[in-house]
Amino acid sequence: MALQEGHQPHSFLRDAVSRPCASTLLTPSESAFVSLLSRVEFVKLATTYSKVNLGQGFPDFPAPEFLREALLRALSGGSPMLHQYTRAFGHPPLVKVLAQFFEKLLGRELDPMTNVMVTVGAYQALFCCFQALVDEGDEVIIIEPFFDCYEPMVKMAGGTPVFVPLRPNPPKDGKLMSSADWQLDPAELASKFNERTKAIVLNSPNNPLGKVFSRGELGLIAELCVKHDVLCISDEVYEWLVYDGKQHIRIASLQGMWERTVIIGSAGKTFSATGWKVGWVVGPDRLLQHLRTVHQNSVYHCATIAQEAVAQGFQRELTLYGKPESYFVQLPKELQQKRDWLVQSLDGVGMKPIIPEGTYFLVADISPFKSDVPDVPNSDEPYDSRFAKWMVKNKGLAAIPLSAFYSEAHKNNYTNFIRFCFAKEEATLKAASDILQKWKQEKTSS
Numbered sequence: 001m002a003l004q005e006g007h008q009p010h011s012f013l014r015d016a017v018s019r020p021c022a023s024t025l026l027t028p029s030e031s032a033f034v035s036l037l038s039r040v041e042f043v044k045l046a047t048t049y050s051k052v053n054l055g056q057g058f059p060d061f062p063a064p065e066f067l068r069e070a071l072l073r074a075l076s077g078g079s080p081m082l083h084q085y086t087r088a089f090g091h092p093p094l095v096k097v098l099a100q101f102f103e104k105l106l107g108r109e110l111d112p113m114t115n116v117m118v119t120v121g122a123y124q125a126l127f128c129c130f131q132a133l134v135d136e137g138d139e140v141i142i143i144e145p146f147f148d149c150y151e152p153m154v155k156m157a158g159g160t161p162v163f164v165p166l167r168p169n170p171p172k173d174g175k176l177m178s179s180a181d182w183q184l185d186p187a188e189l190a191s192k193f194n195e196r197t198k199a200i201v202l203n204s205p206n207n208p209l210g211k212v213f214s215r216g217e218l219g220l221i222a223e224l225c226v227k228h229d230v231l232c233i234s235d236e237v238y239e240w241l242v243y244d245g246k247q248h249i250r251i252a253s254l255q256g257m258w259e260r261t262v263i264i265g266s267a268g269k270t271f272s273a274t275g276w277k278v279g280w281v282v283g284p285d286r287l288l289q290h291l292r293t294v295h296q297n298s299v300y301h302c303a304t305i306a307q308e309a310v311a312q313g314f315q316r317e318l319t320l321y322g323k324p325e326s327y328f329v330q331l332p333k334e335l336q337q338k339r340d341w342l343v344q345s346l347d348g349v350g351m352k353p354i355i356p357e358g359t360y361f362l363v364a365d366i367s368p369f370k371s372d373v374p375d376v377p378n379s380d381e382p383y384d385s386r387f388a389k390w391m392v393k394n395k396g397l398a399a400i401p402l403s404a405f406y407s408e409a410h411k412n413n414y415t416n417f418i419r420f421c422f423a424k425e426e427a428t429l430k431a432a433s434d435i436l437q438k439w440k441q442e443k444t445s446s
C-alpha cells in the first residue's frame with residue numbers, strides 16, 4: 001500500500017496483537033537465509049585462511065586521534081552518568097549536534113528530539129525502518145547490486161523485495177569502466193512502481209560499486225516516489241567518502257522528498273570506527289515516530305559512552321566544516337590515494353577495476369585469472385563465489401564476490417567480478433598487490 005498523506009505509515013501499533021509473533025518473523029525464506037549465509041561464510045573463510053583481508057568493509061588503520069581522545073575523556077574525566085542509561089532515542093548531546101549538522105546539510109530546521117534517532121549502527125537503523133514502515137503485502141524496490149541485508153530485512157517485515165538493476169555500459173574507447181557507467185534504465189525503474197509499492201531503498205554512494213548517484217538520477221527516483229506516494233529509505237553511510245571533486249547529493253533535499261525520506265548514517269563509516277556501532281536516522285517526525293516504537297521495544301538504546309564520544313567528534317567537525325583540517329575532508333583525500341594505488345595495481349596485473357566514485361570499495365574483473373579456477377558446469381554456486389573461495393584458500397587474499405550483492409534470482413547475472421575494500425594501511429594494500437603480481441608471474445611462466 002502506498003503511503004497516503006496523514007495516513008499511518010505502518011500498522012505496527014494498530015495491529016500489534018494480530019501481527020505475527022516474533023517466532024514467525026524469525027523464519028526468513030530460504031533465499032534470505034542464503035544471503036545471510038554467504039556473508040557469514042566469507043567472513044569465516046577470511047578469518048581462517050587470509051593473509052591479506054580486503055574482504056569485509058572496515059579500515060585497518062586507527063580511528064582518528066580526536067575521537068579516541070574523546071572516548072578517553074568520557075571514560076575517565078566525564079560525568080559518572082556517562083556509564084549509565086541515557087535517553088532511549090539518542091543521547092541528548094549527540095542528537096543535538098546531529099540536528100545542527102544536518103540542518104546545515106539539508107538547509108532546513110530540525111528538532112533534535114523528533115527528527116533524529118540514534119541506533120546501534122546503520123544496520124539497526126535499517127532494521128527499524130523496515131520493521132516500522134513495511135507491512136505484509138507491501139513491495140519494496142531494491143536497486144541491484146545492494147548491501148546484502150536489505151532483502152532479508154524486507155522479508156522479515158513481511159514485505160516483498162522488487163529488484164531493479166544498475167546495468168553496466170562499458171566505455172567504447174577502451175578506458176577503464178567507472179561506477180558511473182552502471183546506470184538504471186528509467187523505463188525499467190518506472191515499471192517497478194505500482195499501488196503496492198511502499199518504499200524504495202537508495203544507497204548512494206553505493207556498496208559494492210562505489211556509484212554516486214547524480215542529481216539527474218536522484219531526480220528521476222524522486223519524481224517516481226512523489227508520483228506514486230512512495231517512501232525512500234536512503235542509506236547514506238558513505239556520504240563523506242566521495243572522490244574526484246564529486247558531490248554527494250541528499251535525495252531528501254529534492255522537491256517533495258523530505259517528508260517521505262529517512263536518511264541513514266553511520267559513525268562507524270564516518271569516523272573509521274565500525275566496531276563502535278553508532279548509527280542514526282534523520283527524517284520527518286511522522287515517520288520517525290514509528291521507528292522509535294521499534295527501537296524502544298528492541299534494543300532501547302545504544303552505549304552512552306560511545307554516543308558521547310561521537311557527539312564530541314561531530315562538535316569538532318561542525319567547527320571545522322569545509323576546512324582542510326576537517327576529518328570529513330581529510331579522510332576522502334587519503335582514501336582517494338589508496339583507491340588510485342589499488343586501481344593501478346589491479347590494472348597492472350590485468351584485473352580490470354571499475355573505478356569507484358565513492359565508498360571504500362572497488363569491484364574488479366577477474367577474467368584474466370579464471371583459467372586457474374575451472375568452471376563447474378551446472379553448479380548453482382555463482383562462478384565468482386567459487387573464485388573468491390579458491391583465492392582465499394590458495395592465495396591467502398580475501399575479497400567478496402559481486403554475486404553476494406544480488407538477489408537469489410539474479411545471482412548469476414554478473415559472475416566475473418569481486419569486491420575489494422581499500423580502507424587499509426599502505427602495507428596491507430602492498431601485500432595484496434604482491435600476491436596478485438606473484439600469481440600473474442606464475443601464470444605467465446607456466
Ligand SMILES: Cc1ncc(COP(=O)(O)O)c(C=O)c1O
Pocket residue numbers: 057120121122123124147203207235237265266267268269274277278279
Ligand atoms: C551500505 C551499508 N549500509 C549499512 C551498513 C551498516 O553500517 P554499520 O556498521 O553502521 O551498522 C553498511 C556496512 O558495511 C553498509 O555498507
